[in-house]
Each structure stands twice: as structure tokens, then as C-alpha cells.
Amino acid sequence: MTRIAVVGAGVAGLGVAYALRDAAPVTLFERRERVGGRAATREQADCVYDTGANYVKSDDERVSRVVRELSDGLVDVEEPVWTFDADETISEGRDENTEKWTYRNGIGTLGQRLLDASDATVRTNTRIVGSQKDKSDGWYVEDDSGNEHGPYDELVLTPPAPLTASLLEFAAWGDDETRRELREHVGHVPYRTILSVVLHYPFEIDRPYYALVNTDKEHEIGWLARESCKPGHVPDGESLLVVQMAPDWSAEHYDWEDSEIVAAAADHVADLLSDHSLSAPDWFDVIRWRDALPDSGADTDVLRRAAEVNLHFAGDWVAGDGRVHRALGSGLDVGERIRNKNRRG
Ligand SMILES: Cc1cc2nc3c(=O)[nH]c(=O)nc-3n(C[C@H](O)[C@H](O)[C@H](O)COP(=O)(O)OP(=O)(O)OC[C@H]3O[C@@H](n4cnc5c(N)ncnc54)[C@H](O)[C@@H]3O)c2cc1C
Numbered sequence: 001m002t003r004i005a006v007v008g009a010g011v012a013g014l015g016v017a018y019a020l021r022d023a024a025p026v027t028l029f030e031r032r033e034r035v036g037g038r039a040a041t042r043e044q045a046d047c048v049y050d051t052g053a054n055y056v057k058s059d060d061e062r063v064s065r066v067v068r069e070l071s072d073g074l075v076d077v078e079e080p081v082w083t084f085d086a087d088e089t090i091s092e093g094r095d096e097n098t099e100k101w102t103y104r105n106g107i108g109t110l111g112q113r114l115l116d117a118s119d120a121t122v123r124t125n126t127r128i129v130g131s132q133k134d135k136s137d138g139w140y141v142e143d144d145s146g147n148e149h150g151p152y153d154e155l156v157l158t159p160p161a162p163l164t165a166s167l168l169e170f171a172a173w174g175d176d177e178t179r180r181e182l183r184e185h186v187g188h189v190p191y192r193t194i195l196s197v198v199l200h201y202p203f204e205i206d207r208p209y210y211a212l213v214n215t216d217k218e219h220e221i222g223w224l225a226r227e228s229c230k231p232g233h234v235p236d237g238e239s240l241l242v243v244q245m246a247p248d249w250s251a252e253h254y255d256w257e258d259s260e261i262v263a264a265a266a267d268h269v270a271d272l273l274s275d276h277s278l279s280a281p282d283w284f285d286v287i288r289w290r291d292a293l294p295d296s297g298a299d300t301d302v303l304r305r306a307a308e309v310n311l312h313f314a315g316d317w318v319a320g321d322g323r324v325h326r327a328l329g330s331g332l333d334v335g336e337r338i339r340n341k342n343r344r345g
Contacts, residue, residue, distance in 0.1 A: 001025065002342050005141055005150065006120075007128045007167065008158035010037020011324055012314040014111055015331020016156050016338075017120035018066065023339045026120040027149070029141065031127035034108065035115050038292070039324050041106025042198075042285065047240050048233045050107045051196050051287040054211070054225055054242065055100040056324040062332065063325040070113035073104045075231045079210035086218035088272050093213070100210075104232035110324070123149075131155060133173035133309060154310045154338055158331065160291035161189035161298065161317040173309050185302045189317045192247035193254060194222070194292035197265040198240065198285035201278065204228070205239040212272070214246065220268045222246040241278075243269055247292075258286040293322030312338070 002024045006013045009030035017026045028035070038052035055077055058064040067074065077100040082093045103109035115122060130142040133155075140150035157164045165187035171179065211225035223244040228234040243265050245253070253261055262284045270279040297320020303313045314334040319326035 002153045002338070003027075003138070003151070004154045004156065004338060005029065005139060005152035006156045006158060007131075007141065008037065008315070009035035009111065009115070009122055009124070010158060010315070011039050011111060011114065011328040012316070012318075012331035013037075013156070013158040014114035014118070014120075015066075015328045016158070016314055016335040017118035018114050019332045019335025020339055021118040021120075024342060026118065027152070028115075028120050028122040029126045029128050029143070029149070030122060030124045033124055034111070035122060035124070036108045036111025038289065039107045039110055040287075041108035042287075043106075044285065045200070045283065046235050047200065047227070047238070048104075048106045048230075049198055049227045049240055049242055049285075050102055050230075051198065051242070051285070052289060052292075053107055053324045054223075055102045055107065056110065056328075058099040058101065058325075059323075060325045060329050063329050066114075066328065066332070067101060067110070070110065070117060072113075073109060074101055075104055076101055077210050077229050079208070079226075079229045081211045081213055082209040083215045084212050084219065084272065085214065085216045088219070090212060090272075093209075102230055106233070107324075114328075128167065130170035131167065131173075132171065133311075139310065154312065156312045156314055156334055156338075158313070158315045160191060160315065161186050161294060162191060162291055164313065164315075164317075173311070178305070182302060182306060186298055186313075189298050190295040191291040191317075192293045192295060193251045194247060194289045195245045195250040195253065195261060195265075196287040196289065197243045197245060197262055198287070199243060199262070199266055199269065199278070199281035200283045201239045201241075202237075202282050203239065203277075204237060205241070205273070205275075205278070207273075217246065219272075220246055220249045221265070221272060224269065224272065241269060250292075254288060254290070258284070261286050294320070296320060307337075
């Protein structure tokens with residue numbers, strides 16, 4: 001039976017495992033303690049908050065079907081998204097017809113549900129640093145403790161493009177020229193950096209919208225969301241704002257202390273919402289996303305050439321859009337391709 005190794009257990013890697021459930025043994029290697037990647041949730045002081053992706057959109061029928069299959073605890077954010085510009089003029093946004101899903105226990109539940117529904121083995125706290133293809137045997141991957149895992153018949157790489165490019169640097173397979181071309185191609189996918197700043201207040205912030213998005217890209221804040229609009233996330237009488245700072249601001253302030261980032265972000269929030277009590281949250285959290293969102297995608301023709309040596313890629317950067325449903329769809333695609341190949345073979 002075909003054995004499959006997947007590096008990275010974000011929704012793309014988990015999508016591969018889900019598509020291959022009951023068809024082939026899949027082993028996922030994840031450098032972090034938990035699965036889900038950038039679809040991540042934290043908990044603190046009775047609050048649940050989504051620190052990367054804020055929700056999954058029901059934009060893709062096949063992905064929506066999968067999410068509905070895993071719907072225990074699924075909640076829809078019903079309040080709308082409004083907009084603001086550099087002058088801090090807040091305007092009613094367009095009504096979209098898609099749902100905005102997360103879970104009562106946070107969007108991180110999606111990753112865990114995908115894993116539970118597949119029969120994959122997951123090795124968490126295992127960072128892969130190299131891979132090699134043995135002609136007779138198949139693929140081997142090496143972790144940062146020097147352990148070798150394998151052999152596997154198919155290898156799928158799903159980390160964000162800059163991390164996948166550095167993995168390709170330590171890969172031994174095929175000829176030098178093919179490897180160099182692929183590595184350079186993947187390494188050129190640009191990513192935006194985002195600092196997610198979480199601000200908690202011991203009082204309610206009542207507004208007619210769930211979130212505000214900056215449309216002219218000229219403000220220090222890119223996105224601001226009221227986590228209390230997600231059922232089960234914030235106790236009554238309290239508020240928790242998830243503030244994503246603009247990519248330029250985030251890159252410039254990436255190495256600041258958390259407390260300095262929070263002080264600056266909270267002042268911007270107080271100005272934007274015209275409420276100076278918001279400059280003093282009673283607690284906070286800061287999450288640094290160096291490779292937050294891809295600005296474009298990779299050329300799928302170049303990536304597909306690697307399939308000749310049973311090497312595959314999945315992720316938002318393969319789909320060309322930093323969205324959970326696109327990343328999950330990309331993982332399902334790869335899983336289905338491997339599944340069909342096995343059937344034919
Ligand atoms: C701040 C922020 C806000 C966002 N908002 C939204 C939103 O509202 N809606 C939406 O749809 N999308 C949003 N996104 C985008 C969405 O989160 C991503 O597009 C999606 O989660 C990407 O999934 P992925 O599996 O491709 O990558 P990832 O989730 O990054 O998964 C890759 C996994 O690989 C692991 N990994 C990396 N290197 C190695 C290694 N060497 N060995 C082992 N494991 C490794 C990582 O730890 C990670 O778990 C947001 C993202 C961010 C950061």
C-alpha cells in the first residue's frame with residue numbers, strides 16, 4: 001500500500017490526510033505542539049480567540065461540504081464587516097452572501113476535526129529539516145533531532161513558501177538544475193507579515209459590525225474584529241478585540257517588546273473607534289506571524305513537474321490566496337490526485 005508523508009499539519013496538510021482517509025496510510029510531521037497552523041486559537045481568562053485566520057468562508061462548495069461534515073460546534077458570525085480608510089471614516093460594508101464560520105472552541109477546532117476524521121498518524125513537535133529520495137526505496141525525511149523517517153512512496157510539502165524553499169535546499173533527489181529551479185521558484189512567492197494584537201476589556205464595546213477592514217491600505221491597522229460576536233468566545237460584560245496591524249507596520253515593529261506593540265496598537269484602536277478608554281486594555285496577547293499571507297501564488301506547471309518524482313506541494317501559496325478554504329482545497333486536490341494515481345496504478 002502507498003505510504004504518504006506530509007510535512008506540516010495546517011489545514012492544507014490535514015486536507016491531504018482527509019482526502020486519503022481509508023485509502024492510504026498518511027504520516028503528518030508538524031513542528032508545533034498542535035495541528036491547524038495559521039488556523040489557530042488561544043484561550044485565556046475564560047476567553048477563546050482566533051489568532052490567525054478569523055473565520056472560514058463558505059466560498060467553495062467542496063470545502064463547505066467538508067466543513068459541514070465536521071460541524072459539531074460550528075458557529076456563524078452573523079454581524080457584518082464594515083470598512084474604514086486612512087481618515088478613520090467608518091462606512092457600512094457590502095453585504096456578502098457567504099457565511100463566516102468558526103467554532104465555539106475556536107477555528108483551531110477545524111484542524112483537530114480534520115485530523116480525527118482522517119486515520120492519519122501525526123508526529124507533533126517534529127520539525128523536518130531535510131529529505132532525500134532513495135532510488136529503490138522511496139522518500140526519507142529527517143527531523144531536527146537527526147532522526148530519519150521513512151521510506152514513503154509520496155512526499156507532500158505544505159509549509160508556507162519561504163519555509164518550503166529552505167526545505168528544498170536540503171533535499172536530495174533528481175538533478176541539480178531541476179531542484180534549483182523549483183527552489184528559486186518557490187522562494188520567490190512573496191509573503192506579508194502581520195502582528196495580531198489581542199486586547200481585552202472588562203466592559204462591553206457595542207457596535208453594529210463584527211469587524212472593520214481598512215480598504216485604502218493607508219492605516220496602521222489592517223483589520224479589527226470583535227471576538228464577542230462569535231458565540232462562546234467572550235463572557236457577557238467583557239470585550240476582546242483582535243487587531244491585525246498593517247503589513248508595513250507589522251514588519252517595522254516585529255521585534256518590539258509585546259508591551260510596546262500593545263501600547264501603540266491600543267492608541268490606534270482608541271483613535272479609530274473614538275473611545276479613549278480603549279487605550280488601556282486590562283490584559284493583552286501578541287502573536288507574530290512572519291509569513292502571514294502570500295501575495296501571489298506559485299506557477300503550478302513548475303510545481304507539477306516534481307510530481308514525476310512523487311513530490312507534491314499544497315497550501316495557500318499553491319492556491320495563490322491566503323484563505324483557509326483555498327489552503328484546505330489545495331490539500332484536498334493533492335490528496336485526491338494521489339488517491340486517483342493509486343487507483344490507476
Ligand atoms: C493574521 C492572519 C489572519 C488571517 N485571516 C484569515 C481569515 O480571516 N480567513 C481566511 O480564510 N484566512 C485567513 N488567513 C489565512 C489562513 O490562515 C491561511 O491561508 C491558511 O491557514 C494556510 O493554511 P496552510 O495549511 O496552507 O499553511 P499553515 O497553516 O501555515 O500550515 C503549515 C504548517 O506547517 C508547519 N511547518 C512549517 N515548517 C515545518 C517543518 N519544517 N516541519 C514540520 N512542520 C512545519 C507549520 O507549523 C504549520 O502548522 C489569515 C492568516 C493570518 C496569519
